[in-house]
Amino acid sequence: MGSPILFGIAEVGYFVAMMIYIGYFIFKNKTMGISATTVAAAAFLSQTAALAMRWMESYNMGIGRAPLTNLYESLIFFVWCLMLGYLIIEFKYKNRTFGAFVTPIAGLALGFIDLTGISKEIEPLVPALQSNWLLAHVTMSFIAYAAFGLAFATGMLYLVLSTEKRTESSYIFWTVAGSVFLIVLAAMGADYFKFKMMGVSSEMLKSYLFKATFRSDSKPMALLSLLGAFAIIFSVWRYGYVLKRMLKSFGLSLEFLEDLNYKVVAVGFPIFTLGGLIFGAIWADQAWGVYWSWDPKETWSLITWLVYAFYLHAKYLRGWRGNKIAVLSSIGFITVIFTYIGVNILLSGLHSYGEI
């Protein structure tokens, strides 16, 4: 078995796990919970094996490098870290509720890979990328991103549990952020069906993101998608409190969520500072002779960093608690997503694996 097959198994596994976790969340069926964990763990093992194999394959191809250097590999690694972190938390706290909130993040990342047609080839590296600093930089950045992803999930859960009134700003925040997430997931699903079923080759699948919906060539379809998106936002906002009722029976306390939220940020922040900012700067300095050049990717990393610095100071020195802190940690992860993907799609940059 080659690594693509194992990656495929993992991908399908994560999607199935996501479904079962959501099912478990809705029906609270214990067997479902156990099978969700089993599927997630199996998918994780398959992905681990796939990563190891890809590493070996690169050696057999005479390229020989850690599978961490292009957009595809880094997204895969992000999913791997996220699921590892999640499984550790599930094991440690004996609570599966997050599964329904974490696996969609993994699903989103994997779906994104398939739909944007990011190259999955093991490509040789241009000389600038052959650096151990870069390797440390990428590895640590993604460990930190995974921690921030977990903080996002706990932050959203916190908001679901702590808000009720539809006029409350925190309620509006989580319903809108949550539905945007849902919309993106659904739109990618639509792309997937439309273009995979039509037999579009992966070469042509490039830039098909949202082509079935918002970026459709037919104007009515695009308009309809936009209306659909608003309808989703509206209904999530209108009926979001139902989620709270479901959550209540899982015995999650707000203190526990807030504490866990801080814990993961406190792991992510130093790793991100060291690996994401400092090692990145050292690499740039060695390769190009500039440790900081204000290119969009660097600047967005700095913005992300400032958001989490804001979080730490607001929490410890300004006494911010509860909703505000949960919102901050969610915004932090939104800037992470933007740093990683938004900059590539929307902004031009110097960064090597920028183009999709």
Next chain:
Amino acid sequence: MADKNIVEKVWGFFTSVKLAVALFAIIALTSIIGTVIEQNAPPEKNIKLFTKMFGPASAPTAYKTADVLGLTDMYHSWWFTAMLVCFAANLTICSIDRLPRIKRVVDEPLKPIDMTEFDKYGIKKELSIEGNVEEAKAVVLTALKKLGMTPNATDPGGPNNRDIQFYAHKGRYTRYAVYVIHFSIIFILIGSVIGVTFGFSGYLSLPEGETSSVAFTRQEEEHPLGFSIRCDNFAVWFYGTSDMPKEYISWLSIIENGRTVLKKSIGVNSPLKYKGYTFYQSGYGVVPDAKGLIILNVTPKGGKTEQISLHVGESFTIPGTKLTGKITTFSPALSFDKDERPYTYTDNMNNPAVFIEVTSENEKEEKKSGWVVKRYPNTWKMPDGSTVELVDNYGYQYTGLQVRKDPGVWVVYAGCLFMAIGLYSAFFLSHKKIWVLLQPEKTKVNVKIAAFTNKNKTGYEGVINSVFDRLTQRV
């Protein structure tokens, strides 16, 4: 004393954490603008962007406005600099303002606590140890040692004058950790200011075989180096048959007062340093209209290989034959179109080749002209079995060097190191205190434990529990 009042007011303003939080938000939000508007780009690029955003009518005005506001080179504008200065002042003054208080906490000697206070701590534990005081003492001391503590002990006291209290703390200096982080940020900012003020950043495109005593700024102004640098040779290697470079290397010499003082080959990620200047391998290219040398290996059938070098337009003879080869064309990147016609597909030296036209004095001798391609050494053979290989070309390529002098970079690196140390101590270490009270009874000793930590209470509680439980169970 209005004067002092103002000073106090300014000081007060900069000690506020509210300002810090506001600055985080403001700097983050304004930074976004600079990632949308392309920085230091030719005006056309941003006008195009504004056309997309605001339509063609308002684009020129939008561009002018952005330019006046410094948004086209935002991170070097006065107002962005002013924000960073505020940030640095805030950080410095806030830290100075708080340090005395932290110092007091750090220097405060640890004291034994009153018996009644044992219940007031967040972490507390009670247990009893069978045996006499000495045995219990030994157990407690071992436990404390396991916790990394070196305890003080009180003289026997308490209601029946036999109670003993051990107390200890460790890691009190970790309370300075966040100040190390803050200080490191100041360090990094100072280092970058030194770099911008006293440093130089530019480039130099140096053709093979040429020497330069200057580098160029981005504005194409000359910058004297104080010594000369020569490119002795340059080479690129590719992955397999692709055009993806695997490695590129320049062989450089530093020349001072006519003497070569240093020779070094540099590649990407391994620069050359001399007298404060660093030369980074950043790119390469083809010198337009170069008149360089072509180096060939000529091997007559069954004979010895001979290396020759010549210019385009010059001829050579193949030893032992009447054949004369003339180099008519040089192409840095040869390819053939679908009609088999040769053309140069890129400006880079991706597939250097020369066309050799063969003539012979002897009309009857078989001859064949053709392309000799460097990356495919067996491209061309004469009908009589002699071969010609293109070994190298010299003087056609230039090496692209990034030239930098940055006396502040070590300050920045030191700052990074402090930041790493500070982050580790702030997030993974803590100031821990513990008090253990031993109250002897007839056949056992009751033990009360109280503990405190400024970080990760659950973790510390867990360690205390496991250490004491294990030791008392064994006894």
